[in-house]
Amino acid sequence: xxxxxxxxxxxxxxxxxxxxxxxxxxxxxxxxxxxxxxxxxxxxxxxxxxxxxxxxxxxxxxxxxxxxxxxxxxxxxxxxxxxxxxxxxxxxxxxxxxxxxxxxxxxxxxxxxxxxxxxxxxxxxxxxxxxxxxxxxxxxxxxxxxxxxxxxxxxxxxxxxxxxxxxxxxxxxxxxxxxxxxxxxxxxxxxxxxxxxxxxxxxxxxxxxxxxxxxxxxxxxxxxxxxxxxxxxxxxxxxxxxxxxxxxxxxxxxxxxxxxxxxxxxxxxxxxxxxxxxxxxxxxxxxxxxxxxxxxxxxxxxxxxxxxx
Amino acid sequence: xxxxxxxxxxxxxxxxxxxxxxxxxxxxxxxxxxxxxxxxxxxxxxxxxxxxxxxxxxxxxxxxxxxxxxxxxxxxxxxxxxxxxxxxxxxxxxxxxxxxxxxxxxxxxxxxxxxxxxxxxxxxxxxxxxxxxxxxxxxxxxxxxxxxxxxxxxxxxxxxxxxxxxxxxxxxxxxxxxxxxxxxxxxxxxxxxxxxxxxxxxxxxxxxxxxxxxxxxxxxxxxxxxxxxxxxxxxxxxxxxxxxxxxxxxxxxxxx
Numbered sequence: 001x002x003x004x005x006x007x008x009x010x011x012x013x014x015x016x017x018x019x020x021x022x023x024x025x026x027x028x029x030x031x032x033x034x035x036x037x038x039x040x041x042x043x044x045x046x047x048x049x050x051x052x053x054x055x056x057x058x059x060x061x062x063x064x065x066x067x068x069x070x071x072x073x074x075x076x077x078x079x080x081x082x083x084x085x086x087x088x089x090x091x092x093x094x095x096x097x098x099x100x101x102x103x104x105x106x107x108x109x110x111x112x113x114x115x116x117x118x119x120x121x122x123x124x125x126x127x128x129x130x131x132x133x134x135x136x137x138x139x140x141x142x143x144x145x146x147x148x149x150x151x152x153x154x155x156x157x158x159x160x161x162x163x164x165x166x167x168x169x170x171x172x173x174x175x176x177x178x179x180x181x182x183x184x185x186x187x188x189x190x191x192x193x194x195x196x197x198x199x200x201x202x203x204x205x206x207x208x209x210x211x212x213x214x215x216x217x218x219x220x221x222x223x224x225x226x227x228x229x230x231x232x233x234x235x236x237x238x239x240x241x242x243x244x245x246x247x248x249x250x251x252x253x254x255x256x257x258x259x260x261x262x263x264x265x266x267x268x269x270x271x272x273x274x275x276x277x278x279x280x281x282x283x284x285x286x287x288x289x290x291x292x293x294x295x296x297x298x299x300x301x302x303x304x305x306x307x308x309x
Numbered sequence: 310x311x312x313x314x315x316x317x318x319x320x321x322x323x324x325x326x327x328x329x330x331x332x333x334x335x336x337x338x339x340x341x342x343x344x345x346x347x348x349x350x351x352x353x354x355x356x357x358x359x360x361x362x363x364x365x366x367x368x369x370x371x372x373x374x375x376x377x378x379x380x381x382x383x384x385x386x387x388x389x390x391x392x393x394x395x396x397x398x399x400x401x402x403x404x405x406x407x408x409x410x411x412x413x414x415x416x417x418x419x420x421x422x423x424x425x426x427x428x429x430x431x432x433x434x435x436x437x438x439x440x441x442x443x444x445x446x447x448x449x450x451x452x453x454x455x456x457x458x459x460x461x462x463x464x465x466x467x468x469x470x471x472x473x474x475x476x477x478x479x480x481x482x483x484x485x486x487x488x489x490x491x492x493x494x495x496x497x498x499x500x501x502x503x504x505x506x507x508x509x510x511x512x513x514x515x516x517x518x519x520x521x522x523x524x525x526x527x528x529x530x531x532x533x534x535x536x537x538x539x540x541x542x543x544x545x546x547x548x549x550x551x552x553x554x555x556x557x558x559x560x561x562x563x564x565x
Contacts, residue, residue, distance in 0.1 A: 013564075050400040053564045068563075076400035080393035084319060086326050091319075098315030099403050107311075143397070 009058030033196035050076035075144020085129035134165030190292035316411025346434035359437025366431025378459030380480025386467030458545035464552030495529025
């Protein structure tokens with residue numbers, strides 16, 4: 001029995017097609033990642049799986065049933081924080097446990113065990129309003145950890161977390177996978193997707209590729225990319241880099257430029273000299289492993305974080 | 310019962326933990342009442358003072374309930390919409406009516422606590438009511454009606470306005486406007502407004518409470534006429550049902 005089976009699913013909002021003929025299977029116990037840029041339809045897809053939106057057409061089954069018939073098996077954590085700020089962490093968990101139908105005593109038992117597991121026991125009596133972003137996220141994921149929940153859907157769970165909190169949080173998710181839950185994570189962050197057993201790229205409402213991170217890199221012939229870091233970003237840099245590749249192969253990231261298909265090999269000296277002649281100083285230059293963002297860029301020509309060249 | 314209980318507790322905590330809710334629902338009406346009873350009515354003839362203070366106490370009680378239901382309930386709903394709680398709840402195995410029942414029961418409990426404090430302050434400051442068992446039951450009936458009609462308006466405001474401050478201020482504005490009308494002495498009100506106030510549940514209920522607990526001369530007229538006896542509960546229930554329908558459709562909507 002597959003946790004998620006989607007066939008030819010389409011979602012229209014007004015005249016806009018948000019999801020276009022999407023088909024997807026997710027296996028039991030998978031850590032599955034749906035990755036795409038803002039506005040690609042990934043949150044809509046998550047909402048349909050979580051029964052908070054209906055598709056316009058197509059087929060979807062969660063554990064062989066319609067999503068709205070198996071709500072007690074689905075733990076959905078939307079992108080926005082939803083915990084009640086006026087309540088403490090403990091009261092929030094008891095509230096959600098009782099919404100799941102637990103008695104007062106069972107809710108308390110679940111809450112104490114879960115607080116211990118997520119490491120929030122010491123802050124359990126503080127109001128959620130005083131929690132950090134990482135603490136809130138952990139608490140909210142905990143509202144999807146009821147024993148009967150088999151499928152977790154986490155929408156952009158690491159957005160807004162600092163690097164340290166992000167690493168801790170991803171470690172926490174990975175432990176959950178080992179407990180046998182099927183995890184679906186929606187993200188635009190490549191390093192989150194590296195953890196997944198399979199990744200589905202979604203762009204403009206269409207699933208454009210699905211596979212393990214290794215498969216996707218292999219299929220796209222992209223194991224290494226050339227990365228150059230400068231203290232500035234401008235059109236002149238792009239024009240200079242265009243001497244070594246086609247412009248559509250240059251990915252501008254937050255701190256650097258990445259060249260996906262270098263025309264020549266051993267170009268470090270040539271690049272250094274050219275940039276020096278043009279008064280530009282390179283801080284770092286090396287071949288690095290391709291990330292999931294690089295593969296997405298190669299497939300679509302679009303970047304995941306909405307930056308434009 | 311677990312789901313209703315959970316919703317009840319969560320919302321009741323909102324009412325008793327938010328300092329602004331406590332101030333506007335309990336402290337503010339009590340302060341106004343005490344100011345009126347100790348300052349403005351101290352030179353009234355002695356035989357009238359108790360009844361005048363009772364009339365003010367009833368009016369402040371009505372205002373208290375209206376602020377809870379027309380202003381704080383929408384604030385509570387708006388907050389849950391803003392933080393995305395409804396989106397989470399829609400994905401969980403809870404029926405919307407259970408959330409609604411928990412919400413209304415917590416509102417009723419909080420309103421009744423506020424009423425007891427305001428009435429207690431009124432009695433302590435010299436308000437004198439005409440009481441009998443039948444009158445107490447009549448008063449409870451009218452208090453339930455005013456909670457229903459006010460909650461109906463509160464549900465409409467909370468369902469339409471997604472900003473917490475906007476929802477609260479809209480509620481306060483409507484409450485103040487209605488209470489300016491309720492507070493006008495009946496004999497100076499123009500005739501067309503008298504008709505309107507007889508059909509407006511809040512003013513009709515206020516007059517009915519004053520009539521049964523203080524006397525006809527303080528109510529200005531006898532509100533126990535056939536039209537008001539029939540229309541006040543019907544209009545109150547209709548407003549409540551409209552609020553319930555709008556709340557269910559806007560806050561619990563599954564986008565198709």
